[in-house]
Amino acid sequence: MKLKDLYSFLKRDLQQIEDQLAQSVSSEQTLINTAGLELLKAGGKRIRPVFVLLSAQFGTYDIHQIKKTAAALELIHMASLVHDDVVDDADMRRGRETVKAKYDSKVAMYTGDYIFASALKLMTDIEIPRAHQILAQGMKEMCLGEVEQIKEQYDTDQNVRKYFKRIKRKTALLIAMSCQLGAITSKADIPVQKLLYDFGYSVGMAFQITDDILDFTASEKQLGKPAGSDLKQGNITLPALYTIQRFPGFKEKLNLYYENGDETLLSDILKQIKRNGSIEFASAISDTYLNRAKAAASGLPETSARESLLKVADFIAGRKF
Structure with missing residues (x-):
């Protein structure tokens, strides 16, 4: 079963x-317009x-309003990826050239800024002050998370607490806001x-956490980028x-790789991570969070929307790529 099969009833x-995303990224400036449409494709x-759509079904569901919140959150996600690719100097994402690689870093940064601004403009149609306060605070937290990731890049002395704080701001917060704002x-x-x-x-x-596991266990074809890319770029995740x-000795080995970039050494490092129980440890932590999600969902009204939320959660936390 594919992920889209779980919410096929939302297809329309x-x-x-x-359609709203395409309208929001369009621009009279040809370069930004082209880059934005390529991101959508x-x-x-x-x-x-x-x-957003599933969570909105616990209230008064009006697609003409809900689609604006949903599109705004996806635009924020898209913009953050464009900026990430500049920071990480990434050439590929989802098997395609990044905006940074196809054009240059300046075009990518302004494209990301334009998409961010489009998200904020779209949200102005939602006349609920609390929604704007939550979104603004969330975006501030996301920016802090990105700065933390830069600060902690290649830092083999960081601890697990910092990792959890970073992924909260980098990923979990936007998904939490999607549910809350819906x-x-x-x-x-x-x-x-x-x-x-x-x-x-x-x-x-x-x-x-599942994404971070897949960086070690999935193939380049499945990921759309080389396996081990996060570690290579200095992003030290839970398995590492x-x-x-x-x-003992692994930290020194990793530091040595960061000093000389020896691909043979990297291959040895990746093999060690895959075979030493770290993948199973990270999977257990992911399962703990998934169980917490299910516990929260158990307090929701028993509706088809709740069942769909649980099915999507199971799928994305347990996927193999």
């Missing part, structure tokens, strides 16, 4: 969101809009909004942190 509403799971836009009850935020946060943590803490 998701198409409205796609690259696709993506559209997880955040799906969570509920707020549809004026769902406040206790329901809180449960959906908790659900989205835990799903987001499980999702990012587990190995550093439990296997």
Whole structure:
């Protein structure tokens, strides 16, 4: 089963969101317009809009309003990826050339800024002050997370607590906001909004940990980028942190790789991580967050939307690529 099969009943509403995204990234400036449309063609799971739509079903569901919140959150996600690719000097994403690689870093940065601004403009149609306060605070936190990632790049002395704080800001927060803002836009009850935020946060943590596992276990074809890319770029994730803490000499080996870039040494490092129990350890942590998400969802009204949320959560936290 594919992810899209789990929410096929949302197909018509998701198409409205796609149309809204295309309208929002369009520009009279040819270069930004072309880059924005290419990003849309690259696709993506559209997880955040799906969570907005499902969460909105716990209130008064009006697709003409909900699609604006959903599109705005996806635009913020898209913009953050464009900026990430500049920071990481990445040439490929989802098997396609990045905006940075196809044009240059300056074009990529301004394209990302334009998409961010488009998201904010779209949200002005949602006349709920609390929604704007949550979105603004969330974007501030996301920026802090990105700066933390830069600061902690290549730092083999960092601890697991810093890692969790970083992935909260980098990934979990936007998924949590997608659930929360979907509920707020549809004026769902406040206790329901809180449960959906908790659900989205835990799903987001499980999702990012799974992503970090796949960087070691999936193939280049599955990932759309070379396996081990995160570690290569100095982003030290949970499996590597587990190995550093439990296997003497590994930290020195990793530092040596960062000093000389020896690909043979990198291959040895990746093999060690895959075989030493770190993948199983990280998977267990991901499962813990997934169980927390299910616990939050158990407090929601028993509806088809709740069942769909749980199915999507199971899929994205347990996927193999």
